[in-house]
Amino acid sequence: MKDTRTKVSIILMAGAQAMLNSTTSLLISSASLVALLLLDTDKSLATVPVTAVVTGTALATIPASYFMKYAGRKAGFIFGILLGMLGAAIAAYSIYIGSFLGFALGAMIIGTCSAFGNYYRFAAVDVAGPEFRAKAVSYVMAGGLIAGFIGPQIARHTKDVFAPYLYLGPYLAIILLGVLSLIMITFVRIPKMKEQVFEDTPRPLLEIMKQPTFILAALSAMIGYAAMSFIMTATPLAIVGCGLTEDDSFNVISWHVVAMFGPSFFTGSLINRYGDFKIIFVGAALGLACIAVALSGLAIANFWIALVLLGVSWNFMFIGGTTLLTKTYRPSETAKVQGVNDFLVFGTVAMASLSAGILQQKFGWDIVNISMIPFFGLVAVIALMNMGRKVSQIAPAE
Numbered sequence: 001m002k003d004t005r006t007k008v009s010i011i012l013m014a015g016a017q018a019m020l021n022s023t024t025s026l027l028i029s030s031a032s033l034v035a036l037l038l039l040d041t042d043k044s045l046a047t048v049p050v051t052a053v054v055t056g057t058a059l060a061t062i063p064a065s066y067f068m069k070y071a072g073r074k075a076g077f078i079f080g081i082l083l084g085m086l087g088a089a090i091a092a093y094s095i096y097i098g099s100f101l102g103f104a105l106g107a108m109i110i111g112t113c114s115a116f117g118n119y120y121r122f123a124a125v126d127v128a129g130p131e132f133r134a135k136a137v138s139y140v141m142a143g144g145l146i147a148g149f150i151g152p153q154i155a156r157h158t159k160d161v162f163a164p165y166l167y168l169g170p171y172l173a174i175i176l177l178g179v180l181s182l183i184m185i186t187f188v189r190i191p192k193m194k195e196q197v198f199e200d201t202p203r204p205l206l207e208i209m210k211q212p213t214f215i216l217a218a219l220s221a222m223i224g225y226a227a228m229s230f231i232m233t234a235t236p237l238a239i240v241g242c243g244l245t246e247d248d249s250f251n252v253i254s255w256h257v258v259a260m261f262g263p264s265f266f267t268g269s270l271i272n273r274y275g276d277f278k279i280i281f282v283g284a285a286l287g288l289a290c291i292a293v294a295l296s297g298l299a300i301a302n303f304w305i306a307l308v309l310l311g312v313s314w315n316f317m318f319i320g321g322t323t324l325l326t327k328t329y330r331p332s333e334t335a336k337v338q339g340v341n342d343f344l345v346f347g348t349v350a351m352a353s354l355s356a357g358i359l360q361q362k363f364g365w366d367i368v369n370i371s372m373i374p375f376f377g378l379v380a381v382i383a384l385m386n387m388g389r390k391v392s393q394i395a396p397a398e
Contacts, residue, residue, distance in 0.1 A: 005189060006127055006128060008187070009127045009187075009188045009189050009190070010124055010127060010128060010139050010140075011139065012184040012185070012187055012188045013120050013123060013124050013127070013139075013140060013143075013184070013185075013188055014124075014139045014140050014142055014143040015143065015180075015181075015184045016077070016081075016117070016120060016143070016181045016184045016185055016188075017117065017120045017121075017140050017143030017144060017147075018142075018143035018144070018146045018147050018150065019143075019147075019177045019178070019180050019181040019184070020084075020113065020114065020117040020120070020143075020147075020181065021143060021144045021146075021147030021148075021151070021257070021261075022146075022147040022150040022151035022154065022177055023084060023088075023110065023113070023114075023151065023174050023177055023178075024053075024114060024147070024151065025147050025148060025150070025151030025152055025253065025254070025257045026151035026152065026154055026155045026170055026173070026174065027049075027050065027053055027107065027110065027151075028050065028151075028152075028232060028233070028253055028257075029151065029152040029155050029236060029249060029250050029253040029254075030152075030155040030159070030167055030170055030236075030250075031047075031049040031050050031053070031103075031107060032046045032047050032049070032050060032233060032236050032237055032357065033046075033167070033236055033237075033240065033246060033249070034049065034095060034103060034166075034167045035047070035048060035049050035100065035103070035104075036237070036240075037166060037167070038094075038095070038098060038099070038100040038103055039100055043357075043361050044357055044358045044360075044361040044362055045100075045357060045358075046237060046357045046360075046361070047233045047234070047237075047353050047354060047356050047357030047358075047360075048100075048104050048354060048357070049103055049104045049107040050107070050229075050233045050353045051350050051353040051354040052104045052105070052107040052108035052111065053107045053108065053110060053111035053114070054111060054229065054346055054349045054350045054353055055108060055111065055346075055350045056087075056107070056108035056109060056110065056111025056112045056114070056115070057111040057112065057114045057115045057118075057346055058115075058342070058343065058346030058347060058349075058350060059112070059115075060111070060112035060115035060116070061115045061118065061339075061342050061343075061346065062339055062342075062343075063115075064076060064080065064112075064115040064116045064118075064119065065119070065335075065339075067079065067116075068116075068119060072190070072192060073119060073123045073126070073190045074185065074188065074190050076116050076119065077116060077117070077119075077120070077123070077181075077185045077188075078182065078185055079116065080112070080113045080115070080116025080117055081113060081116075081117075081178050081181045081182050081185065082178070082182075083109055083110075083112050083113045083116070084109070084110050084112075084113030084114075084174065084178050085174070085175050085178035085179075086109055087106045087107065087108070087109030087110035087111075087112070087113065088106065088110060088171050088172070088174035088175045088178065089106070089175060090102060090105055090106035090109060091103050091106030091107060091110065091171045091174075092106075092168055092171035092172050092175075093106075094106055095165055095166075095167055095168045095171060096165055096168060106171075110174070113178075120140050120143075121140045123188075123190050124139065124140045126190060126191050127188075127189070127190055127191065142265075144257070144260070144261035144264070145258060145261040145262055145264075147257060147261075148254050148255070148256075148257030148258035148259075148260070148261065148262075149254050149258070151254075151257070152250040152251070152253045152254040152257070153250065153254065154170055154173050155167075155170040155250055156246075156247055156250040156251075158170050158172075158173050159246070201332065202330065202332040202333045202336070203330070203333065205336055205337070205340065208328060208329055208333060208337055209340070211328050212386070213324060213327060213328050214325065214328040214337075215382075216277075216280070216321075216324065216379075216382050216383065216386060217276075217321045217322070217324035217325035217327075217328060217341075218321065218325065218341055218344055218345075219321070219378070219379055219382065220280045220283070220284075220317045220318070220320055220321030220324070220379055220383070221317065221318050221321035221322055221325070221341065221344075221345050222321075222344055222345050222348045223284075223317065223348075223375045223376065223378070223379050224283060224284075224287070224313065224314050224316075224317025224318045224321060224379075225314065225317075225318055225345050225346075225348070225349050226345075226348040226349050226351070226352035226375075227287055227310075227313075227314075227352070227372045227375055227376060228260070228310055228311070228313070228314035229349045229352050229353045229356070230352040230353065230355070230356045230368070230372060231290070231294070231306075231307075231310055231356070231368060231369065231372065232253070232256060232307065232310065233352075233353045233356040233357065234356040234357065234359070234360040234365065234368045235249065235252060235253065235256075235303060235307060236249040236253070237357065237360045237361070238298075238303070238360060238365040238368070239252065239300075239303055241360075241365075242298045242365070244300055244303075248300050248303075251304075252300070252303045252304050252307050253307070255304060255307065255308055255311075256307035256308060256310060256311045257311065258311070259307070259308040259309075259310070259311025259312050259315070260311040260312075260314050260315055261315070262311075262315075263312055263315045263316070264315060264319065267279070267315055267316065267319045267320075268319070268323075271319070271320060271323055275387075276320050276323055276324040276327075277324075277383045277384075277386050277387045278383075278387060279316050279319075279320040280316065280317055280320040280321060280324070280379065280383040281379075281380055281383035281384055281387065282316055283312075283313045283314075283315070283316030283317035283318075283320060283379075284313070284317060284376045284377070284379040284380035284383065285376075285380060286309050286310075286312050286313035286316065287309075287310065287313040287317070287372070287376040288373065288376050288377070288380070289309050289313075290306045290307070290309035290310040290313060290369075291306075291369045291370070291372060291373060291376070293305045293306040293309060294306040294365070294369045295366055295369055295370070298365070313376075317379065325337070325338075325341055356368060359371065
């Protein structure tokens, strides 16, 4: 890269991304289990805190973008980290007093932190410059890979520290992760965001959304992300419910998160070589394979293999869908199309994570998995039907 200072900034942002993703994976692996302890009778609401996290992220994504536009990325990252620490403090106090609603509120505020943190990869590109874009994004994605091990293991080793207040430790640990993130971001040098001027005239949003390519791109990202959240959110409940241990759950989620982010280093190359449609199709096929493994037994190996397949499925479907989406809009349409796409994705994920707990508690693990077959199948069929045609980046208006 250009100089040592640039390299240091990229590495520090990768570290901050690792702290953020560690917080997320800690929440994923423990929030439903905490909810089981805090709920009195209706355990079907156990996934509400995970839904709250996703909802917080969805609601704050666009405000976070505008905040950074006017205050700068660095100020936005610091504000987001402080929000995450506040949410963790509320969640920890709620565990101490036994408040389910307070815990869900804390989880939602932590979710807003993720909305700000989602812009680390864009800031990395700003720091590195266009010529080092791929390498910068790869470093930041590595933060997600590391987090697969950090978050669930923190939950595993700190859940009993403040007994009898189980799981108080992990949420106090999130505050410490926030402190580390603040230290890292303090030393990052990020250039000011530039106002862009476009020559082309944007089209109506409905016209863009009617494109078959947009429909597949949005469906791939929505179903890939929602199915991943749906099955993953129910997994800790299913593992504990069938007699395995909470430690088994933490380990399964660890490898699931690694499988989500690990392929990112070569997914782009696979898309360039084989095309968006083939990668989306493979992602949907891996989702169906995940379900087949999950339905074949309740041994720890079944959960482990199924969740690894689910992680790779998410990676291919989400990145494939995101890449395909970029070919459906002009530069002047970027903000509104990406905003609508993210709203559709996170809105769908929120509904999926909420319904996962209800289905798991009332109908069981098999129904959770079977219910996803039509959705993976739909994306696979549409991708297969389009596999023979080539889509180019849409040209700006004359």
